[in-house]
Amino acid sequence: MGAISLIALIIAAVLFSAGGILLGKILVKKSYNPQKGQAYECGIPTQTSPWQQFHVGYYLFALLFLIFDVELVFMYPWAVVVKKTGMVALFEILVFIFILFMGFLYAHKKGALKWS
């Protein structure tokens, strides 16, 4: 099958999840209680909303990941042809990795990977 199988799989996933949830909805006898809608935290009423500023470290990690993930995507087509191309391809990828490694060293020096 071609790309249409992806649509079929998405439909299957939606059917599977929606079927499960709907079956639950049909079988369950609903009851109302205001405590059911509260956040499941400590038992003490929740103080502040969690939708506020968050630690910047996660953001920096995501940024670094993005850079090196792009590098990885470049390496996949290289890996397919490296056997045919031989030493030249190996040398080229070493140069490529060296340049990116310099960037990584810079990020490390700037403290982007430190959790402060």
Added chain:
Amino acid sequence: MFSLESITNSIQNWLYNTFQPWFALTLECVIVIALVTGLFAVLGLVLVLMERKVAAHIQIRLGPNRVGPGGMFQTVADTLKLLMKEGLTPDLADKFLFNLAPFIVMIVAMLLLAPIAFAKGFQVWDINIGVLYVSAISSLSVIGILMAGWASNNKYSLLGAMRSGAQIVSYELSAGLSVLTIVILTGSLQLSDIIASQENGWWLFKGHIPVIISFVIFLIAVTAETNRAPFDLAEAESELTAGFHTEYSGMQFALFFFGRIYQHIYCVCHRRHFIFRRMDAIAYWALGRI
């Protein structure tokens, strides 16, 4: 060699000879949907039990042993219980995203199924950039997890989701790079080619030192990516209750739980593709769930 190619080919030929092409294609889609949904339903039940049993025996416990012979129907009972539970949505949650997140996780899990070769010629889609497809789709699951954690309006959920996302993102690179070894050796991104190249022996046992190194890296990275036991700080039970799915209950929780397990299965399946030849998959699923 175990091959189902003749069966799938004959079914396809019969469909296309008997019906109009568009109708045959629709029927093919229906067959795929039925098979895949059945596979999910059965796998979820079997593998949860298997994990609990194996983990229990590793920790010198008995594990589930009350429902049915040797605890065989424990997961059936658990699923029925989850089915009878009311699926709650917190009052302050972002209701649309909260209810959308289980679907996203499930869709990702289902899409990852496409290039898995269960047997020769028994593949949903033998995509020619299979390795790239797998790494692309598997990183989509972060979206579902972050969506669930953020929409819950719960600090534990948000923290768990953030940790989970950071962990997936950090180990994605090492997993991707370790797979590169196999791509270099095979010279193809197609999963069936990778399997065919190992027809006379696994790469792992051919004495390639890089393959052994990459196998170990892949094993660790994939365990971390799916937040399994030694790397489960994203759902650290003693501090974050349950991580990103704290607020979920009933069937939505079950979907999350199953979705994660399926993802793990796929990681193991793909590990099997990359490092091993096609073989008794069940044994490797068991290995992966420990």
